[in-house]
Amino acid sequence: MEEKGVKKEAAAAENAVDLKKIQRVRFLKDNNSILILVALLFVAFIGVDGFTGSWYNVALYSAEYGICCLGLALVMICGNIDLSVGYNAAFCGVMFVITFNHIYNSTGNSALGIIVGLIVALITGGVLGAFNGVIITKVGVSPLIATIATNYIYEGLVMNFAKTSFAPVNKDAITPIAKYQIFGLRWLTPMVIIFLLFVLGTYLWMHYTRYGNRLHIVGDNPEAAEYAGISVSKTAFTTFVLCGIMAGMTGFMMVAFSGAAIYTQGTTLGTFPISCVIIGGVKMTGGKGTAVHVLLGVLIMRTVSTMMSTMFWSTNRVNLVTGLLLIAVLIADRFTSTKSADE
Amino acid sequence: MSRGDIFIELDDIVKVFPGVRALDGVSIKIAEGKVHALCGENGAGKSTLIKVMTGVHARDGGDYRIDGKTVNFKSTKEAIDAGVSCVYQELSIAPQLDVAKNLFIGNLPMKGHIIDHKTLYEKSEEILKFLEMDISPHMIAGDLSVGQQQMIEIGRALTRNARLIIMDEPTSSLSEAETDTLFKVIKTLVEDRNMAIIYISHKLDEVMELADWITVIRDGKNIISKAKTDFTQAELVKNMIGRPLENLYMKEPAEITDTMLEVNHLTRDGVFDDISFKVRKGEVVGFFGLVGAGRSEIMRAIFGVDKYNSGEVILDGKKLKGGDPAKAIENGIGFCTEDRKKEGLALKISILSNMTLVKLKALSHGGVVDRVAQRRAADKYMKSISIKAPSVNQLVGNLSGGNQQKVVVAKWLLMDPKVLIVDEPTRGIDVGSKSEIYSILSDLAKQGMAIIVVSSEVEEIMGVCDKVITIAEGKKTGEMAITPELTREHILSCALGTETDFSAETDGEKKEEVKENG
Ligand SMILES: Nc1ncnc2c1ncn2[C@@H]1O[C@H](COP(=O)(O)OP(=O)(O)OP(=O)(O)O)[C@@H](O)[C@H]1O
Ligand SMILES: [Mg+2]
Numbered sequence: 001m002e003e004k005g006v007k008k009e010a011a012a013a014e015n016a017v018d019l020k021k022i023q024r025v026r027f028l029k030d031n032n033s034i035l036i037l038v039a040l041l042f043v044a045f046i047g048v049d050g051f052t053g054s055w056y057n058v059a060l061y062s063a064e065y066g067i068c069c070l071g072l073a074l075v076m077i078c079g080n081i082d083l084s085v086g087y088n089a090a091f092c093g094v095m096f097v098i099t100f101n102h103i104y105n106s107t108g109n110s111a112l113g114i115i116v117g118l119i120v121a122l123i124t125g126g127v128l129g130a131f132n133g134v135i136i137t138k139v140g141v142s143p144l145i146a147t148i149a150t151n152y153i154y155e156g157l158v159m160n161f162a163k164t165s166f167a168p169v170n171k172d173a174i175t176p177i178a179k180y181q182i183f184g185l186r187w188l189t190p191m192v193i194i195f196l197l198f199v200l201g202t203y204l205w206m207h208y209t210r211y212g213n214r215l216h217i218v219g220d221n222p223e224a225a226e227y228a229g230i231s232v233s234k235t236a237f238t239t240f241v242l243c244g245i246m247a248g249m250t251g252f253m254m255v256a257f258s259g260a261a262i263y264t265q266g267t268t269l270g271t272f273p274i275s276c277v278i279i280g281g282v283k284m285t286g287g288k289g290t291a292v293h294v295l296l297g298v299l300i301m302r303t304v305s306t307m308m309s310t311m312f313w314s315t316n317r318v319n320l321v322t323g324l325l326l327i328a329v330l331i332a333d334r335f336t337s338t339k340s341a342d343e
Numbered sequence: 344m345s346r347g348d349i350f351i352e353l354d355d356i357v358k359v360f361p362g363v364r365a366l367d368g369v370s371i372k373i374a375e376g377k378v379h380a381l382c383g384e385n386g387a388g389k390s391t392l393i394k395v396m397t398g399v400h401a402r403d404g405g406d407y408r409i410d411g412k413t414v415n416f417k418s419t420k421e422a423i424d425a426g427v428s429c430v431y432q433e434l435s436i437a438p439q440l441d442v443a444k445n446l447f448i449g450n451l452p453m454k455g456h457i458i459d460h461k462t463l464y465e466k467s468e469e470i471l472k473f474l475e476m477d478i479s480p481h482m483i484a485g486d487l488s489v490g491q492q493q494m495i496e497i498g499r500a501l502t503r504n505a506r507l508i509i510m511d512e513p514t515s516s517l518s519e520a521e522t523d524t525l526f527k528v529i530k531t532l533v534e535d536r537n538m539a540i541i542y543i544s545h546k547l548d549e550v551m552e553l554a555d556w557i558t559v560i561r562d563g564k565n566i567i568s569k570a571k572t573d574f575t576q577a578e579l580v581k582n583m584i585g586r587p588l589e590n591l592y593m594k595e596p597a598e599i600t601d602t603m604l605e606v607n608h609l610t611r612d613g614v615f616d617d618i619s620f621k622v623r624k625g626e627v628v629g630f631f632g633l634v635g636a637g638r639s640e641i642m643r644a645i646f647g648v649d650k651y652n653s654g655e656v657i658l659d660g661k662k663l664k665g666g667d668p669a670k671a672i673e674n675g676i677g678f679c680t681e682d683r684k685k686e687g688l689a690l691k692i693s694i695l696s697n698m699t700l701v702k703l704k705a706l707s708h709g710g711v712v713d714r715v716a717q718r719r720a721a722d723k724y725m726k727s728i729s730i731k732a733p734s735v736n737q738l739v740g741n742l743s744g745g746n747q748q749k750v751v752v753a754k755w756l757l758m759d760p761k762v763l764i765v766d767e768p769t770r771g772i773d774v775g776s777k778s779e780i781y782s783i784l785s786d787l788a789k790q791g792m793a794i795i796v797v798s799s800e801v802e803e804i805m806g807v808c809d810k811v812i813t814i815a816e817g818k819k820t821g822e823m824a825i826t827p828e829l830t831r832e833h834i835l836s837c838a839l840g841t842e843t844d845f846s847a848e849t850d851g852e853k854k855e856e857v858k859e860n861g
Contacts, residue, residue, distance in 0.1 A: 022486050208457045217437050217448060224435035227399070228449030228499075229420025287439040 033296040056187035063195035069273040071246030074239040079219035079286030080143040087154035090266030092121040092251025097261040110173035122248040129244015133237040165263035178256035203291035219286025346376035357404030362733035365391040367563035376537040380554035384773040385745025386731030388563040398422040426506035438485030443467035489516040509541040518634040584775035592806030593782040597625040603793035609654035615817035622793040629808035630797040637817040646678040677760035690740035724753035766797040815840030
């Protein structure tokens, strides 16, 4: 009996040391995107001529596409995936333009056009997201297949509604607002602030509310969630709707950025959100990641593209580098995970 | 209400699954402040009964009353709210969340609409202290040992104001020290907090120690239900399996001949160190040590799922290249793993396919599987270790916990290897089938197979092995022949590392006398 007690203490002490070490490794591994971002910025500022003059683009472009990345992250934290974000956003952009033009043409009131247009865009995104959600959580189709299919559908919708590949707003009332430089700072525009508010809101929602907290549990161990009285399918459904709404917001941001709904943006957006989310540190398998990770991922991706456009690299080369970076991150992740705890 | 008052009653509960009448009129009464043990063979219906109680399954018949009122739980949430909490047989930890969030899963403390993190971590500290766990609530659950995770699940029930806590084989992955703590916790809950406990276990000495009242079910029917004091262990076994069990361990002497497996100076940095031993044809060698001593890791390295830094593994005179399980299987090593869900089974395919997975090559002609031979092979083991299922085509995921374990064991028995490594082969298996498995192991040894048994139960090691190797903190601390003179205590102290004894080491590399350091 006595022996057992002594042994237990010794084992506990050893365990404690071990766990501390594991935790440290884990922290580094979970947050390696900070290191990547810092390293990238370092390289960019030191090594790329002209980056000091162009870096504000990192902020602006991050804001443009960033919000749908947050939405996608919610879906992925729950253990699913949504490949239809691109054309969902593009279609919401179209809906915004149609609504805005309609109201502006009939009333001449551009503020009203923006507000109603935004609401329509968000609702449209939410409905398309809910459509994904129903097919996946109610019918039970695999999220990968389902959202590949709906992405085609949403692409079709864009074509049908826009009737042109470039649908401008009739009066360019939003871009001046969207691009207004607060305090004369080139990187601080209302768009950037909106994006940061979304990041903050998502972070707080997941950290402080009961519902937001469920996402990690559901993604991590759905069975455990179910046994604890948490409905896996309802939670997943919610994330698809939220992802859709955020795609809607992105649709609006894209129009605000360029003054038009552009058909090809659905494709440009394409797999960009997934890359951001993964590079930021959200796990494909679910259960892991926060809004801050998404922010980091978006900043990393945008730093890379800004760096390269500053150097006048072609899109092909940019894509090549982005792909390599993504693979490097995934390999680093594998490497550290086999090294740390032997999970 | 006071101790001994009955507050939960189940009458004539029926639950039917396709092809199986899992519960066929079971009745049970639960009293406050008492431990109620539920015993029965694998597949008797124990887990199903508690899943009916906790709202996972809807009952197909019978009455379920709490405080005299009939209840129909549609979800686990409703059962939890009514005071019925459960620690399930399958672990349900969220491995990437921290300990506190796992403890309060689905039930986070709130301040208005906002999660109260301060209370969350403070209360978690309290619960961990109560469970005598020396870990921080910020720790990530996946980093904990399986035993610690199990304790977290038990702690979970404490966060829910439960009146009844159901524990389905809670000790199957706990170390002895953790089991002691759990028993202390159970006693406190029952005596000081007047809680009721339903305790399910195949370890009958635990049942005899803890229970106030014992109910035995078989084939979904009540067999007997009475106070523990009126039971003897033999009587309990007889009621469970329907016949008296004379001898749990049936080790018949086998002829031990040439060396089959030789392991020399095997080392994996930080996990195990300089492990050497031999297993001969017909010999059963036991590996004993505390949970976490590195036994399973040594086996994993031999089999090739883990790498090792130095040393060699020689099978039948041929040196094996490490790190290649497919090659190891081909060369004739069978490895029945400890963690059946993660490593041993494909839950969504049939018993038949699972069982014949590693044997498939031998069962096919020119790439085409011989269905008849496959079926015959599977049927044989379905009977001999009595796997309870409507047919070999049943999905493994639908089997009871113990029967899943039996499928894993059968898979490797079927492979007919030269060296068979079984890691905790009887975890979660009822006494009757345990004795079947032991006698099969004994038969295999008689046919000349070399067998390694890893176990955390000294009795099991002493009952089935010819010799035992003890491992403490990754080092070999003993190699002894199992003789009538060998005591349980001596093996235990070698496993703790307070003594060493290499009296049975073959080839006399370093024959040492028993020496004491502790
Ligand atoms: N979801 C299911 N579908 C079909 N059959 C099932 C299902 N769940 C359980 N069964 C069957 O019901 C019977 C009772 O199983 P149960 O899990 O209750 O046994 P148990 O007493 O807990 O056994 P063990 O000791 O092995 O855990 C078994 O024959 C099992 O195969
Ligand atoms: Mg069971």
